[in-house]
Amino acid sequence: MQTQRPIQNAKVIAAAHLVAAAVERLTQRGLTVVGVEMEPPRPTIRILKHESCSAMVQEGKAAYYGFDQDTYFGKYRQGQFQLNGCRVVWDELDA
Numbered sequence: 744m745q746t747q748r749p750i751q752n753a754k755v756i757a758a759a760h761l762v763a764a765a766v767e768r769l770t771q772r773g774l775t776v777v778g779v780e781m782e783p784p785r786p787t788i789r790i791l792k793h794e795s796c797s798a799m800v801q802e803g804k805a806a807y808y809g810f811d812q813d814t815y816f817g818k819y820r821q822g823q824f825q826l827n828g829c830r831v832v833w834d835e836l837d838a
Contacts, residue, residue, distance in 0.1 A: 754783035762786050765827040787830045796822055796833055 758781055765788055766776050778789040790796075799805035805824035812818050816836055823832045 751783075755781060758783040758786045761828040762788065765829040765831070768826060769831070785828060785830055787832060788826075790831055790833045792822075792833045792835050796835075799824055 762779055762781065766779075769776055769788070769790060772795060774793050774795070775791040776788055777791055780787040780789075796805060800807065800822060805822055807820050807822050809821035810818075811820075819834055819836045821832060821834050823830055825831070
């Protein structure tokens with residue numbers, strides 16, 4: 744007898760496939776992935792800042808969405824872009 748997969752499990756499996764493909768594409772671009780939040784339907788992938796991130800903002804392919812100040816680190820901003828159904832984010836210090 745075949746067990747029916749719960750719908751939430753199917754959503755997580757679909758998100759995992761999106762993440763795997765996105766991480767591979769980020770790797771090919773020379774970007775370093777430091778974490779993943781598997782929240783379907785749009786997972787978030789956290790990367791280290793790379794010079795290509797600034798270029799993507801300049802080209803309108805990415806955007807800054809958060810600006811703040813930390814007691815220890817000082818001013819910072821957060822950037823993001825979409826890739827393969829995932830949200831890709833990074834932090835920049837001294838923004």
